[in-house]
Amino acid sequence: METALTEERDRIEAAQRDPARFADLYELHFDRIYAFVVSRVRDRSEAQDLTSEVFHQALANLKKFEWRGIPFAAWLYRIAANAIADHFQRSARERDRPVDAAEPASEEIERIEQRATLFRLVESLPQDQRRVLVMRFAEERSIRDIAHLLGRSEGAVKQLQWRGLQTLRGRVGQNHG
Amino acid sequence: MAEQNLIDRLDAAIDAILAGRREGLAAAEPELAAMLVIAGDLRDLPDPDFKARLKAELVPPAVEVPMSAVQTVIPYLVVDGAAELIRFVKDAFGADERFKVHRPDGTVMHAEMSIGDSKVELADIREGMHPFPGAIHLYVPDVDALYERALRAGATSIGPLTDQPYGDREGSVKDAFGNHWYIATHQENVSEEELMLRFAGKGTKPRRDPSVAPLPEGFGAVTPYLHVAGAERQIDFLSRAFGATEVERTPGPEGRIMHATFRVGDSLVELSEAHGQWGPMPMHFHLYVDDADAVYARALRAGATSIFAPAAMPYGEYMGGVRDAASNEWYIATRSS
Numbered sequence: 319m320e321t322a323l324t325e326e327r328d329r330i331e332a333a334q335r336d337p338a339r340f341a342d343l344y345e346l347h348f349d350r351i352y353a354f355v356v357s358r359v360r361d362r363s364e365a366q367d368l369t370s371e372v373f374h375q376a377l378a379n380l381k382k383f384e385w386r387g388i389p390f391a392a393w394l395y396r397i398a399a400n401a402i403a404d405h406f407q408r409s410a411r412e413r414d415r416p417v418d419a420a421e422p423a424s425e426e427i428e429r430i431e432q433r434a435t436l437f438r439l440v441e442s443l444p445q446d447q448r449r450v451l452v453m454r455f456a457e458e459r460s461i462r463d464i465a466h467l468l469g470r471s472e473g474a475v476k477q478l479q480w481r482g483l484q485t486l487r488g489r490v491g492q493n494h495g
Numbered sequence: 496m497a498e499q500n501l502i503d504r505l506d507a508a509i510d511a512i513l514a515g516r517r518e519g520l521a522a523a524e525p526e527l528a529a530m531l532v533i534a535g536d537l538r539d540l541p542d543p544d545f546k547a548r549l550k551a552e553l554v555p556p557a558v559e560v561p562m563s564a565v566q567t568v569i570p571y572l573v574v575d576g577a578a579e580l581i582r583f584v585k586d587a588f589g590a591d592e593r594f595k596v597h598r599p600d601g602t603v604m605h606a607e608m609s610i611g612d613s614k615v616e617l618a619d620i621r622e623g624m625h626p627f628p629g630a631i632h633l634y635v636p637d638v639d640a641l642y643e644r645a646l647r648a649g650a651t652s653i654g655p656l657t658d659q660p661y662g663d664r665e666g667s668v669k670d671a672f673g674n675h676w677y678i679a680t681h682q683e684n685v686s687e688e689e690l691m692l693r694f695a696g697k698g699t700k701p702r703r704d705p706s707v708a709p710l711p712e713g714f715g716a717v718t719p720y721l722h723v724a725g726a727e728r729q730i731d732f733l734s735r736a737f738g739a740t741e742v743e744r745t746p747g748p749e750g751r752i753m754h755a756t757f758r759v760g761d762s763l764v765e766l767s768e769a770h771g772q773w774g775p776m777p778m779h780f781h782l783y784v785d786d787a788d789a790v791y792a793r794a795l796r797a798g799a800t801s802i803f804a805p806a807a808m809p810y811g812e813y814m815g816g817v818r819d820a821a822s823n824e825w826y827i828a829t830r831s832s
Contacts, residue, residue: 341554348546356539366545370552377553433536440540455537458513461506467586469647479509480502483530490533 327385340377343390348373349434351394354422357430358402368405372398395421432490439489440482447482450475501527509534544578548597567760570719571779571826572617573627574672577603580617583670584608586648588633588641590615596810605810611635611716616781627824628673629778630720632765634710638680642666645676653772658701660693661685661745661754662711675776677720681711690745713742714763718756721766722776723821726752729766732819733757735797737782737790739764760784777822787829791815794825 329346332339351372356365375397383393399421422430440451449468453459461479465472501524508531574580581603584590588610595606602619609615610633620626635641642656645668653675654667662683668676682703685693692698710716723729730752733739739757747753751768758764760783769775784790787805794817795801802824805815814828 338554341550344550344553348549349541352541352546353539356541362539362542365539366542366549369541370549373549373553433539436533436536437540440537441543451537452540452543454509455513455534455540456542467648469644476502476506480505480530483505483533486533487529 323387323389326390330380330383330385330390334380334383337377337380340380343376344373347391347394349437350391350430351398353430353433353437354395354398355402357426357433359405364405368398368401371401375401395427436486436490439486442489443482443485447478447485450478451482454479505530505534512538547595548601551595551597552599566614566715566762567783568719568762568764569614569616569781569783570629570631570717571627571781572615572629572672572674573620573624573779574617574674575620575626576672577606577617577619580670580672580674581606581608583648583650584610584615587645587650587668587670587676588635613715613717615717626672627777627779628675630675630677630722630776632677632679632718632720634679634681634714634716634718636680636709638664638666638678642668642678645670645678650676658682658703660698660701661690662701662707664701664703675720680709681707681714682709683707684711713758718763718765719778719780721764721778721821721823722769722773723766723823724769724775725821726755726766726768729819729821729823730755730757732797732799732821733759733764736794736799736817736819736825737784775821777824779824780826782825782827784827784829787813787815787827790827791817794819794827799825 329339329342333343348369352365352369355368355372356362359365359368372394376394379397383390440448443451450464453464453467454461459467461472461475465475468475470478505527508527512531512534572580581590581592581595585592585608590608590610593607593609593614596604598604598619603617605616605618607614607616615631633641639656642652646652650668650670652666653669654665654677656664656666659665659679662681662685663679664682665677665679668678670676683701684704684707685701689698693701721729730739730741734757737759739759742756742758742763744755745753747768751770752766754765754767756763756765767773782790791801791805797819799817799819802816802818805813805827808814808828812828812830814826816824816826818824
């Protein structure tokens with residue numbers, strides 16, 4: 319834990335000196351922030367806009383971030399919660415939606431972290447399984463469409479989908495076990 | 496059989512999840528239920544393209560020469576839907592994405608793809624402009640496999656696989672953006688004399704010579720192919736503006752140029768007189784030279800009109816643009832980093 323915090327502090331200070339180093343922080347935190355935002359707004363395009371806003375704000379304000387032992391993720395969650403609040407305020411007149419713009423509580427964070435871990439695990443899948451799952455879920459393509467694009471039978475694509483989810487199930491188990 | 500049943504049921508349940516319905520999950524067997532919980536979470540899986548795009552926006556990639564090999568002439572495809580074209584060249588030809596920059600609106604400002612040992616560049620059209628698809632001759636080790644793969648990736652055939660009299664086995668496709676891809680494997684060295692006999696219907700039949708390399712001598716994987724009305728004038732321009740030298744020229748009926756190959760720097764450019772379905776197809780090119788000012792001035796003297804005078808570009812190039820009489824656009828650049 320001590321080492322992790324030191325590493326995080328080094329990364330933040332490096333990015334404060336050289337904005338190009340922000341890439342490391344982005345890679346580390348993208349999945350959790352996206353998972354948090356999408357769980358609140360439930361719309362892919364809005365989630366992308368808000369996630370983008372969060373990281374742009376974080377980069378712009380990085381110099382103001384003072385290291386007090388509070389995890390960088392908590393700072394990002396706060397920016398995200400504010401961005402979501404602004405977003406709901408802007409859209410409240412147009413739509414009647416329940417407003418949930420609070421910072422995430424610890425139970426919710428646990429759930430978000432699980433999802434972020436799952437998203438990262440997708441990246442570690444064998445290429446053909448990953449490709450099928452990304453096309454199916456992130457691009458919302460049909461089995462037929464994927465089969466056509468990959469030059470495989472629909473049965474083979476369904477099998478890759480099955481194997482991908484099975485692999486994930488095993489790895490999620492390891493992560494939480 | 497039992498597993499097949501589960502695979503199909505999983506897929507049906509995923510369809511329901513993606514459509515926003517979650518019925519039937521509770522009734523499923525434990526194995527299926529566990530996988531469906533994961534599938535439910537994956538409904539929010541971020542799009543990897545979005546993640547990469549946002550990263551590039553936040554931390555622009557360091558400008559570098561993406562490949563070590565120099566390529567003087569790089570075909571530049573300008574389309575409405577560059578992201579989809581990138582996907583196509585990956586799916587169809589196994590291209591690698593070497594570099595990509597987006598505009599603030601998410602469209603592709605510039606992307607570099609590598610196919611085999613060569614580069615192809617592409618971009619989305621800017622507002623108010625029209626697309627510039629191009630024709631590309633692609634030499635590959637196994638034309639049969641790649642032709643089929645291109646069709647599966649969504650291309651349509653514009654020329655079936657054929658053993659051509661000039662020694663290539665070739666099949667041609669067009670992608671959804673109108674780019675032509677002439678996919679070929681070289682299989683036989685044919686003398687000019689034999690070629691003329693074959694054209695006259697008197698020569699030997701094309702055959703595969705196993706000792707011949709799949710890429711003809713001097714060719715890389717990618718060669719731009721200009722279909723031009725006024726091939727002689729185009730050759731004159733290439734020679735006066737860029738110092739192009741003739742590698743080969745095959746005359747056709749009525750003296751028109753059926754096919755010609757020219758060398759510009761370290762690259763080859765092929766061209767033919769436009770005819771029939773192979774009508775004029777002006778293209779964009781990125782041209783790397785040692786002295787962009789001098790080559791730009793030479794191109795204007797050779798009859799091109801200026802698009803913009805050479806200037807320092809934010810991405811580490813000093814570049815000017817010209818348009819030749821056949822409406823091809825040449826972006827003449829010197830790397831300044």
